[in-house]
Amino acid sequence: MISKPIITFYSTMEKYLTAFTDAFMNSVLWTWDSILFEVPWYMNYFWGLTIISLLVWGLEIVFPWRKNQSIFRKDFGLDAFYMYFNFFVFTIVISGVYKLLSLAFSGIGIQTKSLTIFDISELPMWLQLVIFFIILDFVQWFTHMLLHKYHFLWKFHKIHHSVKEMGFAAHLRYHWMENIFYKPLKTLGVMIIGGFEPEQAYIVHFLAITIGHFNHANIKITWGPLKYIFNNPVMHLYHHSYTLPQGSFGVNFGISLSLWDYIFKTNYIPEDSGKIPLGFPGDQHIPSNFGGQVLYGFKKMKSIDTEK
Numbered sequence: 551m552i553s554k555p556i557i558t559f560y561s562t563m564e565k566y567l568t569a570f571t572d573a574f575m576n577s578v579l580w581t582w583d584s585i586l587f588e589v590p591w592y593m594n595y596f597w598g599l600t601i602i603s604l605l606v607w608g609l610e611i612v613f614p615w616r617k618n619q620s621i622f623r624k625d626f627g628l629d630a631f632y633m634y635f636n637f638f639v640f641t642i643v644i645s646g647v648y649k650l651l652s653l654a655f656s657g658i659g660i661q662t663k664s665l666t667i668f669d670i671s672e673l674p675m676w677l678q679l680v681i682f683f684i685i686l687d688f689v690q691w692f693t694h695m696l697l698h699k700y701h702f703l704w705k706f707h708k709i710h711h712s713v714k715e716m717g718f719a720a721h722l723r724y725h726w727m728e729n730i731f732y733k734p735l736k737t738l739g740v741m742i743i744g745g746f747e748p749e750q751a752y753i754v755h756f757l758a759i760t761i762g763h764f765n766h767a768n769i770k771i772t773w774g775p776l777k778y779i780f781n782n783p784v785m786h787l788y789h790h791s792y793t794l795p796q797g798s799f800g801v802n803f804g805i806s807l808s809l810w811d812y813i814f815k816t817n818y819i820p821e822d823s824g825k826i827p828l829g830f831p832g833d834q835h836i837p838s839n840f841g842g843q844v845l846y847g848f849k850k851m852k853s854i855d856t857e858k
């Protein structure tokens with residue numbers, strides 16, 4: 551005779567395991583359907599990312615800012631691989647884990663809807679999109695600032711800053727742990743706005759990818775007076791500068807908007823030649839291959855712990 555607590559334990563475990571495998575398989579199938587054009591076009595991340603990348607790359611080739619930079623700049627292949635890795639492989643693997651967490655939260659009585667502070671469902675669609683975009687961008691600006699401020703976060707963010715020649719594909723070169731760091735605050739941001747449909751999140755996400763690709767592109771764009779609102783390649787290049795203003799742990803943390811840097815006085819653009827050295831002191835210790843970079847940040851290395 552098997553006791554009741556054991557049966558309950560097994561049925562709970564089975565519920566969690568099923569939730570995990572269902573979520574994992576759903577993301578595999580969704581990605582596969584996207585590749586085969588079997589999802590609505592505005593939700594097709596695979597081809598969306600590919601088309602946006604080709605467009606921005608085309609503009610880099612026709613209107614280069616640093617004219618002597620190769621079309622296949624240093625680490626182009628690695629960064630192109632990162633684009634798809636961080637976008638799909640990681641999302642597929644982690645989707646099951648998120649499903650488990652949401653089940654666990656609802657098991658202890660936490661419902662995501664209970665956190666809604668602003669219900670924007672009654673507002674015009676364009677205003678809903680703008681509000682969602684602004685809140686999400688601020689949350690990411692703040693998270694990015696923390697990645698620079700705290701040593702244990704910076705260890706992982708160094709992978710993004712190990713880019714030595716800047717181009718659009720560098721946008722999505724980042725350590726997979728960053729997905730985990732950004733997620734809690736982003737989720738909180740989404741939870742406090744009620745009435746927002748997932749389809750709308752796709753539109754905002756596509757916009758953010760396009761702006762992010764441009765911010766890293768080898769194209770000189772400053773947006774004129776709009777530079778106080780929108781981030782741009784000149785501003786973001788200084789975010790990647792090898793040397794920082796004295797006493798600062800970073801400048802220009804903006805993701806899509808530059809607004810937060812101007813408000814919180816972390817803006818810094820001393821000139822716009824585009825020819826500054828990139829990276830950070832000690833970047834020669836960053837592994838040059840993907841495998842080494844995936845594990846970077848976890849190992850206790852003297853070189854990691856002495857640099858900032």
Ligand SMILES: [Zn+2]
Pocket residue numbers: 694698707710711789
């Ligand atoms: Zn950074």
Ligand SMILES: [Zn+2]
Pocket residue numbers: 710720721766786789790
């Ligand atoms: Zn960057």
